[in-house]
Amino acid sequence: MGDEERFVIIGSNSFSGAHFADYVLRENPGASVLGISRSPESKGCFLPYKKSSGGRFGFRMLDLNKDLDAIVAALREFRPHYILNFAAQGMVGQSWSAPEQWFNTNCIALMNLASRISGDDYLRRFVQISSPEVYGPCDGVTEENARFMPSTPYAASKACGDLSLYPFYLNRGLPLVYTRATNVYGPYQQLYRIIPRTVLFIKTGKKLQLQGGGRAVKSYIHIRDVCDATLKIARGGRNGDVYHISPDGKGISIYDLVLLICEKMGRSIEETAEIIGERLGQDALYVIDSTKVRTELGWRPGTGLSEGLDEVIEWVNEYFEELKVSETEYIHKP
Amino acid sequence: MGDEERFVIIGSNSFSGAHFADYVLRENPGASVLGISRSPESKGCFLPYKKSSGGRFGFRMLDLNKDLDAIVAALREFRPHYILNFAAQGMVGQSWSAPEQWFNTNCIALMNLASRISGDDYLRRFVQISSPEVYGPCDGVTEENARFMPSTPYAASKACGDLSLYPFYLNRGLPLVYTRATNVYGPYQQLYRIIPRTVLFIKTGKKLQLQGGGRAVKSYIHIRDVCDATLKIARGGRNGDVYHISPDGKGISIYDLVLLICEKMGRSIEETAEIIGERLGQDALYVIDSTKVRTELGWRPGTGLSEGLDEVIEWVNEYFEELKVSETEYIHKP
Numbered sequence: 001m002g003d004e005e006r007f008v009i010i011g012s013n014s015f016s017g018a019h020f021a022d023y024v025l026r027e028n029p030g031a032s033v034l035g036i037s038r039s040p041e042s043k044g045c046f047l048p049y050k051k052s053s054g055g056r057f058g059f060r061m062l063d064l065n066k067d068l069d070a071i072v073a074a075l076r077e078f079r080p081h082y083i084l085n086f087a088a089q090g091m092v093g094q095s096w097s098a099p100e101q102w103f104n105t106n107c108i109a110l111m112n113l114a115s116r117i118s119g120d121d122y123l124r125r126f127v128q129i130s131s132p133e134v135y136g137p138c139d140g141v142t143e144e145n146a147r148f149m150p151s152t153p154y155a156a157s158k159a160c161g162d163l164s165l166y167p168f169y170l171n172r173g174l175p176l177v178y179t180r181a182t183n184v185y186g187p188y189q190q191l192y193r194i195i196p197r198t199v200l201f202i203k204t205g206k207k208l209q210l211q212g213g214g215r216a217v218k219s220y221i222h223i224r225d226v227c228d229a230t231l232k233i234a235r236g237g238r239n240g241d242v243y244h245i246s247p248d249g250k251g252i253s254i255y256d257l258v259l260l261i262c263e264k265m266g267r268s269i270e271e272t273a274e275i276i277g278e279r280l281g282q283d284a285l286y287v288i289d290s291t292k293v294r295t296e297l298g299w300r301p302g303t304g305l306s307e308g309l310d311e312v313i314e315w316v317n318e319y320f321e322e323l324k325v326s327e328t329e330y331i332h333k334p
Numbered sequence: 335m336g337d338e339e340r341f342v343i344i345g346s347n348s349f350s351g352a353h354f355a356d357y358v359l360r361e362n363p364g365a366s367v368l369g370i371s372r373s374p375e376s377k378g379c380f381l382p383y384k385k386s387s388g389g390r391f392g393f394r395m396l397d398l399n400k401d402l403d404a405i406v407a408a409l410r411e412f413r414p415h416y417i418l419n420f421a422a423q424g425m426v427g428q429s430w431s432a433p434e435q436w437f438n439t440n441c442i443a444l445m446n447l448a449s450r451i452s453g454d455d456y457l458r459r460f461v462q463i464s465s466p467e468v469y470g471p472c473d474g475v476t477e478e479n480a481r482f483m484p485s486t487p488y489a490a491s492k493a494c495g496d497l498s499l500y501p502f503y504l505n506r507g508l509p510l511v512y513t514r515a516t517n518v519y520g521p522y523q524q525l526y527r528i529i530p531r532t533v534l535f536i537k538t539g540k541k542l543q544l545q546g547g548g549r550a551v552k553s554y555i556h557i558r559d560v561c562d563a564t565l566k567i568a569r570g571g572r573n574g575d576v577y578h579i580s581p582d583g584k585g586i587s588i589y590d591l592v593l594l595i596c597e598k599m600g601r602s603i604e605e606t607a608e609i610i611g612e613r614l615g616q617d618a619l620y621v622i623d624s625t626k627v628r629t630e631l632g633w634r635p636g637t638g639l640s641e642g643l644d645e646v647i648e649w650v651n652e653y654f655e656e657l658k659v660s661e662t663e664y665i666h667k668p
Binding site: 099100103104107108111112115136145147148149150151152153155156157159160163164166167170171 | 481490491
């Protein structure tokens, strides 16, 4: 399908955005991708598409908050069939300190883009990458139409971004779909995320801090499976709809996750980790139901956690010289 | 209950805000009210509390978008038991042209206020005046926990305002309740609203334009009933909850509403109105279920439409000299 598909990825330096570029370039040898980010392209150790692009990836450094005119011009020149928005202020805990910044990026800037390009004739689909955090702390398994009860400004800003697009779908012809995936992991992930952080800290001998004893249970899905689902949703989803993306099984506690990595790398968890307190406003677990994308679009997750962790370890080994001198903490840019 | 209750009304020049001030000042002879608006106090023909205040109403001209520090200082000095936020960019059709302005007032400014005052010890309740438009075009009767599907930027901005407050309720101690009422009417209403506009135009001989033939069916509730419900919700509602406020019965088409006013004033509808096209993104009807406020807080609507329309006609007669030279169109201020 679609030899000459053109994709625009807003937030192409993000872990998920960079992997999606890699995925579509591999999946479709005729595809081309224009990546947009407010920051210069990351180092190759964080950009999987560097190995797959073959001249089919272009990059524009543009900021959704500041360069809307230039972004709209770039879109109208490139004429993408698909726009995927991965750009977001993503950190949860930090969002309490300056919530307006989270809202400006995750809601206002996004809505302003929608307001400008809704009805543009080149566009087959606008994919908004949302988050299960919009639902807040949920009991049981959450389906796609659950009520929003965000527990942090980050979660509220993502919920508001989603809602701000909806009128442009209903009344201005924006071919909108939403995706919400559980915690994504894989090679090339930022080092402040628990899996790459654990692997790197084991290799460098730094002590890992486990918040709340690592008791929080999370559901992890490999980024390749998320990309597969996202592409299926972009091509075949129903406009206006939300699609959850989640793995089989019940999730794993952070403690058990770290323990699993320790075992793979031949280290004890006592050597690796120490316990600290609980984060404010951190929801315990998201179990989201992904029956819809499975039944309607024939998607299935293909990579188990153990296999996926092996890939991360392999990636850290391959890029260790670069990674060991890379920033391991999250740095917020307003 | 509560002889010395103190209320802050943000958006005190609004129809509903000004009526709520009037209502609590009449209802509770020990109550005092601080009104806040970005505009100077309106003319007396639009301020019902001018007849009831007896020195118990104070006013501060402050803009939620620009004067947050001064608003927070005023709140901490006045120490209100109840804060009610009626301030909003309210027009639906106009919100397409500059949606960011609607979001700044209805969401960002509101969230910034919540971020500053959450946890303040004087506050018993923060009442956010929301709108049934957050639900979008609904089939059947909508209950309080329905999904948000806003069809206009105005509606999306109200939905986002509601969501932006929620984390501050969940994690920062904001004693938050929401109200959503169907179309409110009564004396002292702005002249661009259909009921006072019809009465005034009949008296001045101006021709009324009926959009879409006046076929849209709306559910109207008298402002006094809404104030009664709002006060009950402020005093006795459950934190984090939404309360709908709606009348008995099924609603009325704009055409039939205008016809009813014509009959009361002895004019034919042909003399009074002409037909024009449909508004974009205008939802046909909101039927919201108000069982919750009725069963949990013992509220009932007390004023029927015919009686309420008589009050509006009486008000236009009383203030006709002022009203006939007042602006009858909505003027958007960014």
